[in-house]
Structures are given as structure tokens and as C-alpha cells.
Amino acid sequence: MSRIGKHPVPVPAGVTVQVAGQTVTAKGKLGQLSLTLIDEIEAKLEDGKVAVAPRNETKRARQNWATARTNIANLVAGVEKGFTKNLEINGVGYKAMVQGTDLILNLGFSHDVKYPIPQGISIKCEKPTAISVSGADKQQVGQVAAEIRAYRGPEPYKGKGVKYENETIVRKEGKKK
Structure with missing residues (x-):
């Protein structure tokens, strides 16, 4: 089980995150960035945090779970601080x-x-x-x-x-x- 992927990404004040299907979009004071996730990974926005989870237990889903979470954390940090x-x-x-x-x-x-x-x-x-x-x-x-x-x-x-x-x-x- 992924240790990094389990932790949801907190969304700070001043940053808005939208999850539409496989696309995660973050807007902040430094601009707007978006990321398209692979089909085996799903992201949900719930109470100010973005949670990432694998859709199934395939090897590819487990490999990309923490990577997707880290990429979303980089989106949020990038539009906030750079x-x-x-x-x-x-x-x-x-x-x-x-x-x-x-x-x-x-x-x-x-x-x-x-x-x-x-x-x-x-x-x-x-x-x-x-x-x-x-x-x-x-x-x-x-x-x-x-x-x-x-x-x-x-x-x-x-x-x-x-x-x-x-x-x-x-x-x-x-x-x-």
C-alpha cells in the first residue's frame, strides 16, 4: 500500500481546485495549472482536500497512485508559492x-x-x-x-x-x- 498516496492534498486559502473526470485544475495567484490523470487513478475533492485513490488493484494503478498525489501537490504548491x-x-x-x-x-x-x-x-x-x-x-x-x-x-x-x-x-x- 502506498504511504504517500494515502494522505490527501490540503488545499490552502487562495487556491481553488476543481476535479472534472480525470482532469485536476488548480487556480491561484501565480496562474492556472491542470493535470490529466491516468484511467486507473481517481481524484475526489472533499472538505478542502484532494484525495487520490486507485480504481483497481492492478500493478499500474499501484505504481501511479503516489505519483499522481505528488503531482497534484506540486500543482497546488506551484499556483500558491511557485x-x-x-x-x-x-x-x-x-x-x-x-x-x-x-x-x-x-x-x-x-x-x-x-x-x-x-x-x-x-x-x-x-x-x-x-x-x-x-x-x-x-x-x-x-x-x-x-x-x-x-x-x-x-x-x-x-x-x-x-x-x-x-x-x-x-x-x-x-x-x-
């Missing part, structure tokens, strides 16, 4: 800046990398070496942060590149004489 990923840039001359709807990255290439900022995502550069990606959809925030990091991932010898704020880079020893 999600943020912070990136750091290390390297001589490496920097980032936001120009209009593009993120401009100088990462040691012969050209600047232009990354178009998707809808629903806001990117801020407090310092030239710090990037903050935020939005309501947790999956989209993580995907955008991973795409930015992929342009120049951190290398193990000097630690140059783009890394997550809390990521630790395992450093290697250089050549010896």
Missing part, C-alpha cells in the same frame, strides 16, 4: 544577462548563447554569475534550469561552467610532473 531553481556560473569571463525575452550567456564560446525564455517562466540575473529560474510548474522550471546548465556543464578539474546552487562538483587532481 518554484525556484538557482544556478551559478564559474569561470573567467563567464556571465549571464537578460535582454527582453532572451537570456544571453557568455560561456567561453566564440559566440554568445541566446536562450529564449519560455512562457510561464521568469529568469532573473541578480549578479552576472547568478541565474534564478522561477515559475509555477515544477517540471518546466527544472527543465529550463537543466537546459541552461547543459550549455556548459561544470568540468571536474577547475570547476568551470554552469552548476546548480547547491550542487557539489567532485574535483579531480591535475597532471603531476
